[in-house]
Amino acid sequence: xxxxxxxxxxxxxxxxxxxxxxxxxxxxxxxxxxxxxxxxxxxxxxxxxxxxxxxxxxxxxxxxxxxxxxxxxxxxxxxxxxxxxxxxxxxxxxxxxxxxxxxxxxxxxxxxxxxxxxxxxxxxxxxxxxxxxxxxxxxxxxxxxxxxxxxxxxxxxxxxxxxxxxxxxxxxxxxxxxxxxxxxxxxxxxxxxxxxxxxxxxxxxxxxxxxxxxxxxxxxxxxxxxxxxxxxxxxxxxxxxxxxxxxxxxxxxxxxxxxxxxxxxxxxxxxxxxxxxxxxxxxxxxxxxxxxxxxxxxxxxxxxxxxxxxxxxxxxxxxxxxxxxxxxxxxxxxxxxxxxxxxx
Numbered sequence: 352x353x354x355x356x357x358x359x360x361x362x363x364x365x366x367x368x369x370x371x372x373x374x375x376x377x378x379x380x381x382x383x384x385x386x387x388x389x390x391x392x393x394x395x396x397x398x399x400x401x402x403x404x405x406x407x408x409x410x411x412x413x414x415x416x417x418x419x420x421x422x423x424x425x426x427x428x429x430x431x432x433x434x435x436x437x438x439x440x441x442x443x444x445x446x447x448x449x450x451x452x453x454x455x456x457x458x459x460x461x462x463x464x465x466x467x468x469x470x471x472x473x474x475x476x477x478x479x480x481x482x483x484x485x486x487x488x489x490x491x492x493x494x495x496x497x498x499x500x501x502x503x504x505x506x507x508x509x510x511x512x513x514x515x516x517x518x519x520x521x522x523x524x525x526x527x528x529x530x531x532x533x534x535x536x537x538x539x540x541x542x543x544x545x546x547x548x549x550x551x552x553x554x555x556x557x558x559x560x561x562x563x564x565x566x567x568x569x570x571x572x573x574x575x576x577x578x579x580x581x582x583x584x585x586x587x588x589x590x591x592x593x594x595x596x597x598x599x600x601x602x603x604x605x606x607x608x609x610x611x612x613x614x615x616x617x618x619x620x621x622x623x624x625x626x627x628x629x630x631x632x633x634x635x636x637x638x639x640x641x642x643x644x645x646x647x648x649x650x651x652x653x654x655x656x657x658x659x660x661x662x663x664x665x666x667x668x669x670x671x672x673x674x675x676x677x678x679x680x681x682x683x684x685x686x687x688x689x690x691x692x693x694x695x
Contacts (some may be wrong), residue, residue: 352688359385359386359395359458360383360384360385360386360457361383361384361385361457361458361666362381362382362383362384362456362457362668363381363382363384363426363427363455363456363457363667364379364380364381364382364419364426364427364455364456364667364670365379365380365382365423365424365425365426365427366378366379366411366422366423366424366427366673367379367380367423367424368423369412369413369423369553370408370411370412370608370671371610372608372609372610373675373678374408374411374608374671374674374675374678376671376672376675378411378671379671381667381668382425384551386458386460387460389437389438389439389460390439391439391440392439392440392462392588393438393439393440393460393461393462393463393690394435394437394438394439394440394443394460394461394462394466395435395436395437395438395448395458395459395460396433396434396435396436396449396451396453396458396459396460396466397432397433397434397436397457397458398431398432398433398453398454398456398457398458398459398690399432399433399434399476399689399690400431400432400433400476400477400480400687400688400689400690401429401430401431401432401454401455401480401554401670401687401688401690402429402430402431402454402480402484402486402685402687402688403429403670403673403674403677403687403688404429404430404514404677404684404686405579405602405604405607405677405678406418406602407427407429407516407674408604408607408608408678409420409488409607410427411439411663412533417633418422419572423464425693426453426456426464427455427456428452428453428455428548429452429454429455429457429543430450430451430452430454430455430480430484430485431450431451431452431453431454431455431459431480432448432449432450432469432475432476432477432479432480433448433451433459433690434446434447434449434464435447435448435449436447438463438615439463440463442463443463443466443468445448447466447468448468448469448476449467449468449469450464450466450467450473450479450480450484451465451466451467452465453465454467455667455670456667457690457691464585467514470480470482473645473649474628474649474652474653476598476629477661477685477687477689478652478659479601480685480687481514481659481661481684481685481687482518482648482652482657482659482685483625483644483645483648483649483652484515485634486518486685487518487644488634488637488640488641488644489515489601489632489634490516490518490519490522490577491522491644491647491648492632492634492636492637492640493515493519493577493599493601493632494506494519494522494523494526494575494577494599495526496632496637496640497597497599497630497632498573498575498576498577498597498598498599498628499526499597500523500526500527500528500574501527501573501574502527502529504523504526504527504528504529504574504575505528505529505530505532505569505571505572505574505575506520506523506528506530506531506532506573506575506576506577507532507533507534507565507569507573507575507577507588507591508520508531508532508533508534508550508574508576508577508579509521509533509534509576509577509578509579509584509588510534510535510579510602510604510680511533511534511548511550511553512533512535512540512541512543512544512582512683512684513680513682513683513684514584514682514684514685514686515577515579515601516533516535516548516577516579517548517658517659517660517683517685518657518659519577520533520544520548520549520656521548521549521656521658522657523575524549525651525656528575530551530552530569531549531550531551531552532550532551532552532553532554532565532568532573533548533550533552533554534553534554534555534556534561534565534580534584535553535554535555535556536555536556536557536680536689537555537557538555539591540553540555540683541553541554541555543683546595547658548658549561549658551568552568552569553568554568555668556584561583561584561587562587562590562591565587565588565591566591569591571593571594571602571659572591572592572593573591573592573593573596574592574593574595574596574597574600575596575597575598576588576592576596576597576598576599577599577601577674578598578599578600578601578602578603578645579601579602579603579604580602580603580604580605581602581603581604581605581606581613582603582605582606582613582614582616584605585598585600585603585616586616586617587615589619589621589622589627589687590618590621592622592625592626592627594625594626594627594629595625595626595627596627597627597628597630598622598627598628598629598630599631599632600629600630600631600647601632604678607678608678623684640688659684659685660683660685661684661685661686661687662676662677662681662682662683662684662685662686662687663687663688663689664676664686664687664688664689665688665689666688666690666691667690667691669688670688673686673687674686674690
């Protein structure tokens with residue numbers, strides 16, 4: 352065992368106040384803390400990459416949900432990749448690269464059973480937070496299990512230039528879709544959908560007239576919709592979807608900062624009349640698909656047929672800003688924070 356555990360301090364991000372509406376920088380604090388000594392069965396990980404994700408906004412509210420809220424005054428949590436620098440468990444040796452759930456900090460002490468060793472000869476470490484992580488798995492589970500794409504389907508994806516959407520458009524094509532349409536904000540992102548992420552048509556929601564734009568892109572309607580936005584996007588998709596269509600309810604970021612109850616679609620009866628399936632999903636329910644997904648996606652990454660991008664922010668102190676930017680849609684592809692590699 353390396354003795355780094357007894358000499359290291361770590362910087363970490365705490366949530367210090369619960370946001371009302373959109374979070375602000377003052378809701379977070381950068382704190383320096385001592386790293387505890389390892390107990391038997393534990394490892395010390397120097398984090399090199401961490402993820403910022405929309406679901407984290409819900410954890411900032413003190414409200415019941417599928418995952419407990421963040422506690423105030425302690426380090427936040429989230430997916431991270433790092434190098435094991437000390438170990439008291441032979442199954443996870445020093446030098447291994449692991450994924451785990453104690454992000455938002457430079458060093459993490461965790462049970463070896465909570466660390467998953469990843470194969471960096473198969474893909475880059477940060478890919479295990481993106482295409483080979485829960486991001487890619489969300490797209491795969493949504494389009495193969497929750498709202499399965501069938502040969503010849505017309506598929507619509509919201510937040511299409513984001514982490515999940517940028518993978519989902521390409522995956523829909525691989526699954527046999529005849530036409531793939533994405534929604535994104537602004538001309539730069541819609542151009543990227545067409546040029547880099549395999550979409551046939553792009554809708555710029557910032558231009559308004561969402562229904563008209565989608566009708567122009569899919570004049571005969573859509574068969575599958577992957578919803579990460581909710582609100583007007585879900586309403587528009589219900590109007591456009593054909594009988595027997597399938598909708599995967601993955602997220603609803605348009606309402607995450609709402610201070611009042613968000614208004615739901617007012618056309619739900621159309622879904623009943625068309626016998627449409629609307630099915631919610633939590634990616635944690637599909638973790639058993641990881642080997643299947645990684646087995647496919649790693650090859651696609653290697654041969655270049657799956658294109659991914661990241662928006663990278665440098666340094667633990669900038670993690671709150673990365674999160675706030677992601678919530679405003681400033682990222683293309685996966686939003687990541689690269690952490691310092693030096694020992695403190």
